[in-house]
Amino acid sequence: MSQLSTNHLLGLDGVPREDIELILNSTDTFLEVLERPVKKVPTLQGKTVVNLFFENSTRTRISFELAERRLSADVVNFSASTSSVSKGETLLDTARNIEAMKVDMVVMRHAAAGACEFLRTRCTSRFINAGDGSHEHPTQALLDMYTIRKSLGTLEGVNVCIIGDIAHSRVALSNIFGLVTMGANVAVCGPPSLMPRHIEKLGARVFTNVDEALGWCDAINVLRIQLERQAGASFPSLREYRNTFGITVERLDGLAKPVLVLHPGPINRGVEIDSEVADGAAAVILPQVTNGVAVRMAVLYLLGTKTE
Amino acid sequence: MPPLQHIIDDIGFDRMISRLAHEILERNHGSAGLVVIGLRTRGEFVARRLAQRITDIEQTVLPVGVLDVTLYRDDVRQHLRQPEVHASSIPFDISDMHIILVDDVLFTGRTVRSALDALIDFGRPKTIQLAVLVDRGHRELPIRADFTGKTIPTTRGQEIRVKLREVDGEDGIDLISTE
Numbered sequence: 001m002s003q004l005s006t007n008h009l010l011g012l013d014g015v016p017r018e019d020i021e022l023i024l025n026s027t028d029t030f031l032e033v034l035e036r037p038v039k040k041v042p043t044l045q046g047k048t049v050v051n052l053f054f055e056n057s058t059r060t061r062i063s064f065e066l067a068e069r070r071l072s073a074d075v076v077n078f079s080a081s082t083s084s085v086s087k088g089e090t091l092l093d094t095a096r097n098i099e100a101m102k103v104d105m106v107v108m109r110h111a112a113a114g115a116c117e118f119l120r121t122r123c124t125s126r127f128i129n130a131g132d133g134s135h136e137h138p139t140q141a142l143l144d145m146y147t148i149r150k151s152l153g154t155l156e157g158v159n160v161c162i163i164g165d166i167a168h169s170r171v172a173l174s175n176i177f178g179l180v181t182m183g184a185n186v187a188v189c190g191p192p193s194l195m196p197r198h199i200e201k202l203g204a205r206v207f208t209n210v211d212e213a214l215g216w217c218d219a220i221n222v223l224r225i226q227l228e229r230q231a232g233a234s235f236p237s238l239r240e241y242r243n244t245f246g247i248t249v250e251r252l253d254g255l256a257k258p259v260l261v262l263h264p265g266p267i268n269r270g271v272e273i274d275s276e277v278a279d280g281a282a283a284v285i286l287p288q289v290t291n292g293v294a295v296r297m298a299v300l301y302l303l304g305t306k307t308e
Numbered sequence: 309m310p311p312l313q314h315i316i317d318d319i320g321f322d323r324m325i326s327r328l329a330h331e332i333l334e335r336n337h338g339s340a341g342l343v344v345i346g347l348r349t350r351g352e353f354v355a356r357r358l359a360q361r362i363t364d365i366e367q368t369v370l371p372v373g374v375l376d377v378t379l380y381r382d383d384v385r386q387h388l389r390q391p392e393v394h395a396s397s398i399p400f401d402i403s404d405m406h407i408i409l410v411d412d413v414l415f416t417g418r419t420v421r422s423a424l425d426a427l428i429d430f431g432r433p434k435t436i437q438l439a440v441l442v443d444r445g446h447r448e449l450p451i452r453a454d455f456t457g458k459t460i461p462t463t464r465g466q467e468i469r470v471k472l473r474e475v476d477g478e479d480g481i482d483l484i485s486t487e
Binding site (some may be wrong): 002003018022025026028029033036037038040041043044071301302305306307308 | 375378379384390391392393395396397403425428429430431461463
C-alpha cells in the first residue's frame with residue numbers, strides 16, 4: 001500500500017495501522033534527505049501551504065515550515081496575534097479568506113479542541129492538525145513513535161509510559177491512540193488531579209507511583225508541566241512535583257533495565273526532568289526534533305501528492 | 309504474435325553484463341574515479357552486477373549506490389501516481405567522480421531526468437554516464453544511453469520485463485504484449 005486512506009490528518013484516533021506504518025516507513029526516506037548536502041527535494045513544487053497558527057508555537061511551526069520548504073512548497077505563515085482575528089473576524093471567515101487565495105494545504109493550530117475538524121468540513125484544502133486545545137497533536141505522536149521504533153526496533157509489545165499532566169495534554173492523547181493501534185502497551189502516570197477519568201477506556205494502564213511505572217516500561221515520554229495552565233491548582237508546588245514525579249538520575253539508576261527517555265519539549269529542567277537525564281545517554285530528545293522534520297515531510301508528501 | 313517472447317536467456321544476459329563492463333572500462337580508460345549508482349529497484353541489482361564484473365576484470369572495488377527518484381518525479385507532483393518512497397543510499401562523495409547511472413529499461417527518459425536532478429543534489433560529479441540493459445524507444449525527453457545492452461523496438465502496448473536472479477530467481481529479458 002502506498003497511499004493514505006485519508007485526505008487529512010486531524011488526529012490519530014481511528015487512523016488505521018497501515019496509514020501509520022506508511023507514514024513511519026516514508027519517514028526513513030526523508031531522514032535520508034536531511035543528511036544530504038542539498039536538503040531539498042522538488043516534490044511539492046507549485047503547492048502552497050498555509051501555517052495557520054492561532055496559538056503561539058515556535059518549534060512546531062519552525063519544524064513544519066522547514067518540512068514544507070524542504071519539499072519545495074510555497075509557504076505562507078499566519079499568526080493570530082498579527083492578524084484580523086484581533087479585529088474580531090471569525091475563524092471560518094479567516095480560513096475562507098485565506099483559502100480564496102488558492103492554497104492547497106493548511107497546517108493549523110488552535111486553542112479550541114475540534115477547530116481543525118470544524119474548518120475541514122467547511123473548506124476544500126487538505127488539513128493537518130498541529131495541535132487543537134487538549135485534544136490531539138498527531139505529528140508529535142508520530143515523531144515520538146518513530147523515535148521509539150528507531151531506537152528499540154519495533155513498537156509491537158513495547159511498554160511506553162507517558163508521565164505528567166495527562167489531562168491537559170494533546171501529546172498524551174495522540175500518543176495513546178497511535179501506540180495502541182501499533183500494538184504497544186501504553187501506560188500513563190501523573191498526579192490524580194491531572195489524570196482524566198476513564199482514561200483506561202482508551203487502553204492505557206494508570207500508574208500513580210512513578211517508580212512502579214519506570215520499573216514496568218521500556219520508554220517514557222515525559223510531558224512538560226505547563227506552568228501557564230497550572231497556576232498552582234493541581235499540585236502543591238513544583239518542588240513537590242519534582243520529588244513525587246520528576247525523572248531524576250537516582251530514579252533511573254535504580255532500574256533493572258535501561259529506559260528510553262523522550263520529551264516533546266520545551267523542557268522545564270529540574271521540574272519534570274533533571275538536566276542530567278535530559279542531557280544523558282538514555283535521552284533521545286534532540287533526535288526527536290530531527291525526526292519531527294522528517295515525519296512532517298512524510299505527512300506533507302503523502303497528503304500533498306495523494307491522488308483523488 | 310505470441311504474448312510472451314524470450315529475447316535473451318541467462319547466458320546471453322551474462323554476456324551482456326560482461327560487454328557493458330568492458331565498454332564502460334574502455335570509455336573511461338580503466339576504473340579510476342568510477343562509481344556505480346543503480347536506480348531502485350531493478351537498476352540496483354544490475355548496478356551491483358556491473359560493479360562486480362568490473363571488479364573481476366580490473367581487480368578494483370567500485371563504490372555502489374542506490375538512488376530512489378520518487379521525490380523528483382514529475383508524475384508524482386502532478387498527482388498522476390503515488391508510489392511508496394524509499395531512501396536513497398549513496399554513502400560516498402560523488403563530487404569529481406565519474407558516475408555510471410544504471411537502470412534496467414530506458415523508455416520515456418523521465419526516470420533518468422529525475423535521477424539527474426537528484427544526483428546533482430548530492431554533489432557535482434565530473435560526468436554522469438547512463439548504462440541500461442534495454443533501450444525500448446519512445447523517448448519523451450532528449451536523453452540517450454551511453455551504454456546499451458540491447459535495443460528492442462517496441463510498441464507502446466508492449467512491455468519489457470527484465471528478470472533478475474535476485475528478484476525472480478533467473479536472469480533473462482522477455483517482451484510481453486499486453487494488447
